[in-house]
Amino acid sequence: MVMTEPAAPGIVYIFTNEAMPGFVKIGMTQAIDVATRLRQLDVTAVPLPFECHYSARVPDCRKLERTLHFVFGEKRARLRREFFKVDPDLAKAIIELVATADVTPSDAEQGFTPAEKEAIVATRKRADNLTFDMIGLKPGTVLTFSKDPNVTCAIVSNRKVSYEEPEV
Structure with a gap:
């Protein structure tokens, strides 16, 4: 008899950070909302705050997170870390297949101060390809x-x- 783990309803999220261009953090949470998770990651070791690219309520967040980590495994920045060098919209498309609700917080809900938002936008502009x-x-x-x-x-x-x- 095969024992299966019970479904774990929760939220799967995709976070980006302009200080780490090209990388996304793919994770999940059952206990807290996404805005709270963003604040937990806003530590002194990270120059800019994370932004929530997309988050969704799903029937089994543990299973989906494991699947995403497996699918993007070759693009993982470091073993046992949730950072991947992938297009965030690619991860979003997979999550949307099983999402029951889009719970992506607005900029205001993410709690950015005006100075933080300005720093994010300025960094994003500098990251654009410079032309003569x-x-x-x-x-x-x-x-x-x-x-x-x-x-x-x-x-x-x-x-x-x-x-x-x-x-x-």
């Missing part, structure tokens, strides 16, 4: 190395330069 156009430089502009004026390169396109002929 964003800083007012056009193709054909010659850039000179400040420590040796004999070293130059020319802007070829919004993201490429030519240095000693080939595009870099």
Whole structure:
């Protein structure tokens, strides 16, 4: 006879943190709401607060969390940690298959101070790919190395330069 563990209703969540671009934390909770869990993770060792990308009430949070950790296992940052280098929308799509309610807290419910939200947004903007156009430089502009004026390169396109002929 196969013994099965009873279902564990609860919440499965996906947290992101702009201080750790590309990583998501996939976890679950039965005892607390998501906003409280976010505050528990807001410790001095983390420069920016976590944001809840998505959270949902599910019939068996333990089973779903284990399944997600297995599915994304090769993308795990470190064994026994809930951090994965995956697209948060991919994890969200899987959770939505069994979700009974979306319980993602609003920004206000997540408890961000205006300064914290500003820091998150500023970090996100810096993380966007920088282009020459964003800083007012056009193709054909010659850039000179400040420590040796004999070293130059020319802007070829919004993201490429030519240095000693080939595009870099």
